Amino acid sequence: MAPILIANPLQLELPAVGPVASPIGHPVVELKCFVAAELTDKHVETGVWEASPGRWRRQIIQAELSHFIAGRCTFLPDDGPPLEIQAGDAVFFPPNSLGTWHVHETVRKTYVTFDYC
Numbered sequence: 001m002a003p004i005l006i007a008n009p010l011q012l013e014l015p016a017v018g019p020v021a022s023p024i025g026h027p028v029v030e031l032k033c034f035v036a037a038e039l040t041d042k043h044v045e046t047g048v049w050e051a052s053p054g055r056w057r058r059q060i061i062q063a064e065l066s067h068f069i070a071g072r073c074t075f076l077p078d079d080g081p082p083l084e085i086q087a088g089d090a091v092f093f094p095p096n097s098l099g100t101w102h103v104h105e106t107v108r109k110t111y112v113t114f115d116y117c
Contacts, residue, residue: 004037009048009110010069020056029054029103043115050108051101060097063116066090071107076100 006012014032023029032050039045043062051073067090075083075091077099085091085107095116 001037001039004046006036006046006048006110010108012048014048014050014108020051020054020058022057024055024057024100027052027054029056029101044112045114046110046112048108048110050106051103052106053103055100055102058099058101060093061095062113063095064093064097064111064113066093066109066111068107068109071103071105073101073103073105073107076102 012034014034017031017033020029020031030052033047034049035045035047037044037046049066050070068085068087070087072084072086075085077083077097079098083091
């Protein structure tokens with residue numbers, strides 16, 4: 001497989017995914033996501049993801065490395081201190097990270113999910 005370039009992810013038009021599965025109050029968060037590459041046999045995916053303002057519960061099943069390129073949010077993990085995240089930050093989420101997302105300003109991130117041994 002050849003390298004994959006995600007050129008200018010801030011300007012990339014992202015397909016709508018729909019509302020989050022477990023919203024908390026209003027507004028209900030709307031998600032967008034562009035999957036740039038998926039290696040199903042290796043359980044790896046990479047792309048660009050966006051969430052509108054609001055709150056929801058989320059379990060991040062696989063390990064994930066994210067680089068936030070726009071916006072501001074807070075992730076409140078069930079087993080640790082809150083993470084205040086803004087454009088420019090990179091975050092590693094261990095597998096099965098449980099918590100609540102609170103998006104203050106629409107966030108956009110590039111991400112890679114993978115199995116973590």
